[in-house]
Amino acid sequence: MKATKALPPLLPLCRRLLHIGPAGLSLTLLKATALEIAILAGHLVLYPSGMTPERRPSPVPPRTLAHLPDADLDPAPGPDPAGRAANSTASSAADGIADAARLPCPNRPPVVLLHGFIDNRSVFVLLRRSLAQHGRQQIESLNYSPLTCDIRTAAELLGRHIEEICERTGRQEVDIVGHSLGGLIARYYVQRLGGDVRVRTLVTLGTPHAGTRVVPLANAHPIVRQMRPGSGVLRELCEPAPHCRTRFVSFWSDLDQLMVPLETACIAHPDLLVQNVRVSGIGHLALPVHPAVAAGIRQALDTEEGTDRAAARPGGGLTVA
Known part of the structure; x- marks a missing residue:
């Protein structure tokens, strides 16, 4: 699978800046905007390197x-x-x-990184390095095509990839970190396709769980329409999920230019074990890059199962940046 286009321009953030005016322009917003532009420039440089699928480690030939x-x-x-x-x-x-005959198995499950819309695995270069430096030995970055027109289809493909990862590593579960649309694809797999038996923890970064109204002209793409409030996919995710075993941690930013409204990146579902984490002072593109968010992701992945469910219910959260 390959991604063939660059990230879209930062039009929503630019519009927000133009409407604020000089008097209301805060230093925090200026810093966040400068950081978003710098990240976009760096990502455009790295983008070609992430267009090809990641090389998978070869298992040791089986011996009998x-x-x-x-x-x-x-x-x-x-x-x-x-x-x-x-x-x-x-x-x-x-x-x-x-x-x-199997690959080395660390104490923690493999981590699967899933990128957002019109993006590829290169967005996770810094996060992958951070996870590896803190002991995660099995990290996989998956690409899905920008031509994918259905979240359900992408979730089925994700499920097949995870089955292959579990078979190759000998592990029963994985952790997933999904940025933007990637988090929505992973959530659909967990909730609607039985993926909760394979996914221990799902971390989402700036994912439109309740749908976003940003850039109405983008509705020309079918998968964007599925990210709109009230879409069929989002209605399915609102249905009861009483036996879902996966832990959800949703990072949302108070300056995310692609989440309209901002709180759409929070998960609010009575049957799910959820922690919503508010990130202050950075935008959408910085979520998979910022070191404070990376530290929060590591903490979320290292949290043992069986933690206090009341402390992880929707509506909680903390500022990490």
């Missing part, structure tokens, strides 16, 4: 018990303690060989 000597496979006859010990050793060796 046939590689072990026959003497190690056949227990000695009779109640010989030495024979039983040898048999136990052979069994342990066989288990070790079976484990060696």
Whole structure:
């Protein structure tokens, strides 16, 4: 899968600046705007490097018990303690060989990074580095095509990728970090396609969970229409999900130029285990880049299951930047 277009211009933020006027122009907004422009410029430079799919690590060729000597496979006859010990050793060796056929498995699940609309995996260069520096050994960045016209189809494709990742790594669960549309695709997979059995924690960054009204002209793209308030996809996500096991952590920014209204990036669902985290002073493009957000993501992914559900219900949150 490849993405072939650059990020859209920062038109919504520019309009906001023009409407504020010099007297009302805050230093915070100016800094956020400058940061967004700098990030956009840097991302345009990196964009070509993320257009190709990520190389997947090759598993070790499988080995079987046939590689072990026959003497190690056949227990000695009779109640010989030495024979039983040898048999136990052979069994342990066989288990070790079976484990060696898989990639190394750290204590934490693999992390899957899913980009936003008309973007690619290059947006996660800094976040990926931050996660790796803090002990995450298995990190996968997935691309989906900008020609994708249906969130449901993209969620099905995500599900197949996650099954492949679990098979290759020998893990039963993954964590997902989704930016913008990527978070909505991952949420649909978790809630509507049974993905909660595979996804331990889903972190979303600036995702229009309740739909955004920004840039009405973008409705020409079918997947943008699915991100509008009241769309069929969003109505499905509002339906009951009483048995959903995935933890949700939604980061939303008070200066996100693509979320209209801003609170649309919060998750409000009575059946889901959710923590909404407010990020102050940065815009939409900075969410997968800012070091304070990266620290918050690491904390969310490192939180053990079984934490206080009341503390993680919708309506909570904290300022991390």
